[in-house]
Amino acid sequence: MSKHLLSKSTFIRSQQCQKSLYLHKKRPFLRDKLSAVQLAKFRRGTGVGVLARELFPGGIDMSPRSPSQYEQKRNETAEALSNHEINVLYEAVFQFDDVLIMLDILVRDGDNWVAYEVKSSRSLSETYMKDAALQHYVLNGCNVKLSDFVLVYINSDYVFNYELDLNQLFIKRSVLTESELQAETIGHQITLSKLTLELSNSPQLSIGIHCNKPYPCDFIGHCWKNIPSNSILHLTTFDEDLRFKLINQGINTIDDLPKEMIQNECQQLQIEALTINEITYNANKIKVYLNSINSTLKKQGSVSLKLLVHRPAVPFIYLTQPYQLLPLALSIRNNDTNATESISFTLDLKGLEDFSKIMNTIFNENNLVITDDTDIIMETLFNVQSILSASFSFSPESAKEQLIGIHQLINEGQVFHPVLRNDWNMNDTILALTGKNNSLKEEVYLINDLLKADGNEETARILQRLATYPQAIFQLFEKIQQLQNMK
Ligand code: SF4
Structure with a gap:
């Protein structure tokens, strides 16, 4: 059998834009660098897929270690299917119509098989349905008799209760009928994609809303450069x-x-x-936002705060839910004395208790808490309160009256600058407001490093990088305050 031309991911790419497929295959050097956020999403997806295998334990892992093993694993998969002692396969490899797929889980069901495709998200999208339809098409072409095709995804209502219950964590939804109905369309789309790959130049397709939907294309840097x-x-x-x-x-x-x-x-x-x-803004709106802080509180202090959070797809702390925010570390600066302190939290109930004690001190002793994004603080406070119940000596709702977020100030104050684009980013904001390249280490990297940190020394080094945030937050706050007074 000849080498495949398409895979699951390249087929899905072609459905967004045929030019993207062409560039990916023929001009990969034009691709944008993978962002830290996309990298984290990709890793999360892989972890959930491996965990879901435990729904059907004892299977044989067919994962090829490199592309050179595709053919070998395809042959081994075919042999395993006819071996009646084998009932479960992970990453079984199939090829039909020049499309290669690796199916997450395949389970014997009498003379038939049930295919399971695992998704790390909390809902199913049109793209996932198409992904299932493509795999169904290939399995059908390989004469694998399916009694069902099931999409497995995360149950957002699941609550972790001492032990992980995979049958509660995952939702299974049969998509066999929908997949069968799409077979003819999938065949046409594969033909179209193969024709694209035969072109000697990239197809003349214009940029459009498809460049960001359903996913941000990784050739935007190339196609949008002019x-x-x-x-x-x-x-x-x-x-x-x-x-x-x-x-x-x-x-x-x-x-x-x-x-x-x-x-x-x-x-x-x-x-x-x-x-x-240059920068433009609405001074009145900035004033209104700043005046929303409750000035009647009989406290004096002002602190700047940066909180790092972890959002695990699979919960592991008592009473937590999928994708719930957990405090990982914070850095706090006293804006009067410039003293800065950074602390990391363990990912367990004790870590949540430590977080709640520190937040009690911060909100009880200070009038003003300035941060980069108030939504993160509020969501984490509510989460921790729901897990520990009555852990705060202040109501998280009232914390809003003491919190100022730079992100919220930029939005509410209608602050614009050519470098401020759709995605909120501290470094871009510093550049827009101060003209300086501050180069704070991106928080997604800090989070990743902290999760992998091996020992106190490494953690201390990461916390040192985190400690550069509160000062930057305070500088931005002062800068925006000045703007308000300039009009
Ligand atoms: S940036 Fe837009 S036009 Fe260019 S390849 Fe991607 S989706 Fe297609």
């Missing part, structure tokens, strides 16, 4: 569909935009920022 800095595509205050519609009508730059299309002050401010290449 978009001018005054393109209307940068106007995130306008609906994305509308921006592409305008481009198709020949309205490419901000200068081309008819005045009557600008509907609010927010859009006007963003247009101004992109035109003059």
